[in-house]
Amino acid sequence: MRAWQGDWRPALTGIALAAVALLSLSFAIRAAGLGWAGLTTDLTGLSRLFAADGRLSNAAIFGHMIPGAVITLLAPLQLFAPLRERHPRVHRWTGYVFFICALASAVGGTTYILVRGTIGGPLMDVGFAAYGVCVLAAAVQTVRHARARRFDRHREWALRLFFLAIGSWIYRAQYSLWYFFTGGLWMAPGFSGPFDQFQIFAFYVPYLIGLEVYFRLRRGAAPAGQATAG
Numbered sequence: 001m002r003a004w005q006g007d008w009r010p011a012l013t014g015i016a017l018a019a020v021a022l023l024s025l026s027f028a029i030r031a032a033g034l035g036w037a038g039l040t041t042d043l044t045g046l047s048r049l050f051a052a053d054g055r056l057s058n059a060a061i062f063g064h065m066i067p068g069a070v071i072t073l074l075a076p077l078q079l080f081a082p083l084r085e086r087h088p089r090v091h092r093w094t095g096y097v098f099f100i101c102a103l104a105s106a107v108g109g110t111t112y113i114l115v116r117g118t119i120g121g122p123l124m125d126v127g128f129a130a131y132g133v134c135v136l137a138a139a140v141q142t143v144r145h146a147r148a149r150r151f152d153r154h155r156e157w158a159l160r161l162f163f164l165a166i167g168s169w170i171y172r173a174q175y176s177l178w179y180f181f182t183g184g185l186w187m188a189p190g191f192s193g194p195f196d197q198f199q200i201f202a203f204y205v206p207y208l209i210g211l212e213v214y215f216r217l218r219r220g221a222a223p224a225g226q227a228t229a230g
């Protein structure tokens, strides 16, 4: 029974990661395309995020989408065990690319909030800026622990970073599912409906809480002396 479980867990994880990669691919490509368009052409009247007089805000918001697309694509790849185990150099270098793109995307998105603010107002400003800070912190901690060869802690932070990196896609996926099942219940213009307000935090906070619970259970189940520090 144990051997059976041991054989299937990596396979299921691989399938789940492949599903995330496939499902988020078109979002990442469209996001990178919009980012590139916003950086290279005048989108006045075509995108509400583009300001005719907003050099910094345009660079920040459209600039954050390209590294954002990169981390969405790299997130499942970084967790894919066969690649990590057979090609550790690739894992290391894509890890540094991931790190730089995570910082660039978080700084770009947060700069836009500081310069122009979000469409949803102060609550959305806070929720999205906090998301940016979480991405920054998780990227720094993941790399810091890897460099110090604290691999238990590296793995925990890498898992947090995974869910944060695909957070922008989760945000849209949750909206699509909600719209599909409810026809847009509690959604309102300007992201002012109850579901919109819930979504401001629901694309990353529940996943981070779920991970904390999982880490605690796992540490509790580990034999004495093997439990990992938080």
Ligand code: HEM
Pocket (backbone or CB within 6 Å): 027, 028, 031, 032, 034, 064, 065, 066, 067, 068, 069, 070, 071, 072, 102, 105, 106, 107, 108, 109, 110, 112, 113, 117, 118, 119, 120, 128, 129, 131, 132, 133, 135, 165, 168, 169
């Ligand atoms: C890293 C932290 C991030 C922060 C702080 C952030 C922040 C923001 C903000 C403030 C907006 C504008 C909200 C509005 O007023 O409508 C936005 C929009 C957007 N973000 Fe991010 N973002 C982050 C990560 C990402 C990632 C990883 C992607 C993945 C590609 C991404 C893709 C997009 C796209 C495509 C839009 C435009 C949505 C639309 O068309 O309305 N962002 N982001």
